[in-house]
Amino acid sequence: MTNNPRVLKAFKATRALGIPDRLVKPVLKNLLAVYNKNWELIEEDNYRTLVDAYFESQDNKVHQGVTLFTSLASSEVGTSGRDALHVSGPSKGPCRIEHSQADLNGMGSSCLITREGKKPIKSLDDISKSTEKVKISLADEIGNESLPKFNYIPDNIVYQHANVNISLARISDEDCCIGCSGDCLSSEFPCACAQETCGDFVYTKQGLLKEDFLTACMREPDKQSFFYCQDCPHERLKNEYMPEKCKGHHIRKFIKECWRKCGCNLWCGNRVVQRGISCKLQVFLTPEGKGWGVRTLEQWSERHTYPVTLDADWGSERVLRDEDALCLDATFHGNVARFINHRCCDANLIDIPVQVETPDRHYYHLAFFTTRTVSDFEELTWDYGIDFDDLEHPIEAFQCNCGSVACRGKRQKGRKVR
Numbered sequence: 528m529t530n531n532p533r534v535l536k537a538f539k540a541t542r543a544l545g546i547p548d549r550l551v552k553p554v555l556k557n558l559l560a561v562y563n564k565n566w567e568l569i570e571e572d573n574y575r576t577l578v579d580a581y582f583e584s585q586d587n588k589v590h591q592g593v594t595l596f597t598s599l600a601s602s603e604v605g606t607s608g609r610d611a612l613h614v615s616g617p618s619k620g621p622c623r624i625e626h627s628q629a630d631l632n633g634m635g636s637s638c639l640i641t642r643e644g645k646k647p648i649k650s651l652d653d654i655s656k657s658t659e660k661v662k663i664s665l666a667d668e669i670g671n672e673s674l675p676k677f678n679y680i681p682d683n684i685v686y687q688h689a690n691v692n693i694s695l696a697r698i699s700d701e702d703c704c705i706g707c708s709g710d711c712l713s714s715e716f717p718c719a720c721a722q723e724t725c726g727d728f729v730y731t732k733q734g735l736l737k738e739d740f741l742t743a744c745m746r747e748p749d750k751q752s753f754f755y756c757q758d759c760p761h762e763r764l765k766n767e768y769m770p771e772k773c774k775g776h777h778i779r780k781f782i783k784e785c786w787r788k789c790g791c792n793l794w795c796g797n798r799v800v801q802r803g804i805s806c807k808l809q810v811f812l813t814p815e816g817k818g819w820g821v822r823t824l825e826q827w828s829e830r831h832t833y834p835v836t837l838d839a840d841w842g843s844e845r846v847l848r849d850e851d852a853l854c855l856d857a858t859f860h861g862n863v864a865r866f867i868n869h870r871c872c873d874a875n876l877i878d879i880p881v882q883v884e885t886p887d888r889h890y891y892h893l894a895f896f897t898t899r900t901v902s903d904f905e906e907l908t909w910d911y912g913i914d915f916d917d918l919e920h921p922i923e924a925f926q927c928n929c930g931s932v933a934c935r936g937k938r939q940k941g942r943k944v945r
């Protein structure tokens with residue numbers, strides 16, 4: 528552990544990008560040697576040289592010849608391209624929250640042992656570049672695709688002027704459990720953080736979502752659970768001068784996790800999403816022409832949770848200020864969730880909003896939970912909620928190849944989408 532304030536400041540800057548100190552340390556040491564201890568060069572432009580040097584060093588480390596064993600299942604998660612996740616945005620372009628960093632060029636040719644046996648493929652050992660707790664591998668068993676260039680970041684980063692104000696001072700005593708200690712799930716009475724979910728924690732001691740809460744989240748929304756804005760940012764984004772009437776926003780159930788102002792510890796059972804991805808996931812090239820997708824490398828015989836921080840905003844107020852209409856955009860910076868493909872109606876994932884750092888509901892995490900048993904090597908899918916007939920929908924339509932018998936995109940086949 529160093530006391531050098533310049534080193535500590537450098538760590539602080541790289542930590543903000545989700546890079547652990549232990550990985551930055553050797554890169555920093557190397558740069559100091561190269562620059563003859565000229566700190567100014569390293570500190571310039573918010574440590575740009577250091578960050579670039581770190582990512583370069585990680586690129587060089589891309590392992591070739593990853594071997595995965597059939598006995599372990601493989602799976603992946605992917606999400607939001609820009610189109611898929613623009614849930615709402617202000618008229619002058621959405622305030623963006625970006626996700627994750629990693630330059631994924633540098634794929635190696637190797638052999639991957641899959642359920643079907645040995646196959647020549649391109650593979651990467653860990654697209655998260657050690658920023659996640661578990662490795663997220665990549666496999667192209669078809670061998671003809673290069674990855675889109677994007678930066679893998681494990682946590683959200685606020686882009687430009689997005690109105691996200693995270694501060695402990697904004698969390699009132701009613702919004703946290705200062706008096707708790709250890710694990711809130713073990714205490715006799717539920718703490719203040721369970722108020723959001725009617726005094727009952729939503730997680731089991733095993734870190735799974737309780738059945739009744741999940742079932743309630745999966746239920747078809749009724750008319751009362753929609754909110755209609757007077758002046759809808761969604762519609763204004765489509766047509767600034769003659770916006771149509773708001774089509775409605777689904778008012779959804781939130782999960783509220785304990786956080787830093789709470790007295791409990793990091794291993795409290797009411798802190799699941801914030802601890803990061805813990806499942807073995809793999810990004811793979813889908814054979815149906817959907818591009819890259821995500822699958823799991825292990826069977827989840829129970830309903831399981833893993834966090835992917837996406838974002839959206841919904842009309843929780845009569846008049847939504849433009850700057851509060853946030854969206855998640857993982858086009859350039861994102862995590863593994865950016866690869867999750869769409870499946871109509873019977874997807875095996877559901878997204879649930881999770882309040883962690885702020886009681887302000889404009890900004891929250893979007894976590895994906897499995898809705899049923901997922902087999903090893905099964906693709907993880909999510910219903911993007913696209914209306915394939917609405918060509919003005921903010922999610923850009925594509926020719927749906929989800930394969931579901933209830934595919935809503937079938938009618939699109941043979942017709943040119945945007």
Ligand SMILES: C[S@@+](CC[C@H](N)C(=O)[O-])C[C@H]1O[C@@H](n2cnc3c(N)ncnc32)[C@H](O)[C@@H]1O
Nearest residue numbers: 606607608817818819866867868869927928929
């Ligand atoms: C969030 S990205 C998912 C990752 C994407 N497959 C990739 O290779 O980066 C969304 C894009 O994936 C493709 N996609 C997702 N689901 C699809 C589906 N059911 N059928 C065809 N293409 C799909 C579409 O091109 C869509 O715009």
